[in-house]
Amino acid sequence: MEDIKIATAQFENKSGDKVHNLQQIATLSTRAASEGAKIIVFHECSITGYTFARNLSKEEMLDIAEYLPESQSVEILRQIAAKNEIAICAGLFEKDENDNLFKAYICVDQSGIVGKYRKLHPFINPHIKPGTEYCVFTLWGWKFGILICYDNNIIENVRATKLLGADILLMPHVTMCTPSPRPGAGFVDPQLWYNKEQESEQLRSEFNGLKGREWLMRWLPARAYDNAMYCVFSNPIGMDDDQLKNGCSMIVDPFGAIVAECTVLGADIAIALITSDKLEAAGGNRYIKARRPELYKDIIGAPHSSEQKVAWLSDGSK
Secondary structure, three states, X not given: XXXXXXXXXEOOOOOOOHHHHHHHHHHHHHHHHHOXXXXXXXXXXXXXXXXXXXXXXXXXXHHHOEXXXXXXXXXXXXXXXXXXXXXXXXXXXXXXXXXXXXXXXXXXXXXXXXXXXXXXXXXXXXXXXXXXXXXXXXXXXXXXXXXXXXXXXXXXHHHHHHHOOOOEEEEEOOOOOOXXXXXXXXXXXXXXXXXXXXXXXXXXXXXXXXXXXXXHOOOHHHHHHHHOOEEEEEOOEEEEOOEEEEOOOEEEOOOOOEEEXXXXXXXXXXXXXXXXXXXXXXXXXXXXXXXXXXXXXXXXXXXXXXXXXXXXXXXXXX
């Protein structure tokens, strides 16, 4: 595999405003391509917006969702990709011919969709159905996997994607700065964002503390290190509906080291050179080869309760 440059991105999406969001995607994709990136990764539901969907009826969800691949958004992404010779990874709500709804994430190049994934553990809206399979696809000679936000918190999903051959895991999120049982978690005051030029020091403290980046650092590097993968994390910055998000989009190498990170208080990209030598040299590669699945295959596969609750949803629903 030849070395490849990958970009991760962050921007402030507008709820339900696909035109605005796709314009942001186009601008950042053009910038990434000009700096040599072959693929750019945007956050969960970057095309549609995310948090506002918790209040939508099924009819409203169907209005904003799109059929894939027969999608206007896909065609716009394809045109941006062709113009800039870059593959674009972005998220949206998907519907099928039976009005089933999914949280989808797609990779689009000049030919159209080359990879599509449906979130396995959705919860933002009760009408969204969970996906039923993992996704690994090949691009530029590299094998990519996709797991959306909460999917990455279930460590078996990451290991399964690795065992299916993924060298690079795309991790689109809308996360951090929300209530949680973990110590120090909570919302960040939106006024800090609206006054960020005057309040930048306090805003950075909130974004980088236990409400945000500090929590991310307690698990994200471990996913990369344990599985000898590159992890490309993307997260919005700014207001997503009525919740403030802190960005921190970054790329982590198979040793668990951050090799690129967005640090500005606004739209940004970060680019890393991805090299295959780290895949073999990383400790996780040895640990995977040393596994003894006969010891735990029945334990891991045993039935269990799958109840899921999310603290920041107003009604506590799944």
